[in-house]
Amino acid sequence: MIDFHSHLDLYRTPRTVVQEIMQRKMYVLSVTTTPSAWIGTTALVKHYPRIKTALGLHPELAHERHSELELFDTFIDETDYVGEVGLDGSPAFAQHSEIQKTVLRHILHACTMAGGKIISIHSRRAAEETIGLISEFPDAGIPVLHWYTGGQKELRKAVEMGCWFSVGPAMLRSKRARELIAEIPRSRILTETDGPFATNGNDALWPWDVQQAVVGLSTLWACTPDEANQAIYLNFKKLLSQKSSSP
Numbered sequence: 001m002i003d004f005h006s007h008l009d010l011y012r013t014p015r016t017v018v019q020e021i022m023q024r025k026m027y028v029l030s031v032t033t034t035p036s037a038w039i040g041t042t043a044l045v046k047h048y049p050r051i052k053t054a055l056g057l058h059p060e061l062a063h064e065r066h067s068e069l070e071l072f073d074t075f076i077d078e079t080d081y082v083g084e085v086g087l088d089g090s091p092a093f094a095q096h097s098e099i100q101k102t103v104l105r106h107i108l109h110a111c112t113m114a115g116g117k118i119i120s121i122h123s124r125r126a127a128e129e130t131i132g133l134i135s136e137f138p139d140a141g142i143p144v145l146h147w148y149t150g151g152q153k154e155l156r157k158a159v160e161m162g163c164w165f166s167v168g169p170a171m172l173r174s175k176r177a178r179e180l181i182a183e184i185p186r187s188r189i190l191t192e193t194d195g196p197f198a199t200n201g202n203d204a205l206w207p208w209d210v211q212q213a214v215v216g217l218s219t220l221w222a223c224t225p226d227e228a229n230q231a232i233y234l235n236f237k238k239l240l241s242q243k244s245s246s247p
């Protein structure tokens with residue numbers, strides 16, 4: 001099982017969650033929301049190579065934490081993974097769109113200078129702007145649009161640009177989102193939970209709840225959950241080899 005977007009450091013007992021991930025032999029991308037969370041979050045998993053930590057600056061925090069871009073630049077060479085980054089145009093954050101764009105441009109430029117990263121990207125209510133910005137930095141690495149909820153037209157553009165997508169249980173519960181997922185080539189899809197932010201009812205999703213996304217995808221793809229799981233694992237391996245073969 002692969003959870004390609006989990007906020008491990010935001011669970012109440014991260015070490016217990018890491019132990020459970022190890023027992024289940026899962027692969028997890030542990031995303032962060034601020035550069036200052038980098039050191040503590042990497043320390044959680046340093047003896048477990050199947051969990052990788054991504055360096056991030058969440059768009060909902062861009063206006064408060066943009067001064068941490070200097071720290072971002074300090075740590076970027078320590079990882080192949082960047083996230084969570086992106087833009088958020090929802091009502092509470094739309095007023096900060098200029099600083100969000102400044103932060104995302106800085107990050108995509110830094111990824112380019114560093115030779116390219118795998119980047120987990122948030123684009124809620126800002127799909128067009130996010131995909132537009134990504135297109136300005138074709139050598140930033142491999143963008144993985146996380147929990148994409150934008151339009152079909154932008155989705156097609158993102159697919160043409162080589163973007164990947166990570167989809168989770170919460171996304172698969174929405175009919176509109178399932179219609180979007182049906183437009184994405186199967187070879188560009190990974191699974192995620194976005195826990196503990198994303199929930200099932202009142203309960204935060206755990207990384208292993210990613211199985212719910214595997215089952216949802218198997219229904220969409222008319223195959224068994226085992227076959228869907230295998231397909232996602234092969235995608236994951238392909239993504240990593242694509243990254244290591246880039247210049």
Ligand code: MN
Pocket residue numbers: 005007084194197
């Ligand atoms: Mn997230």
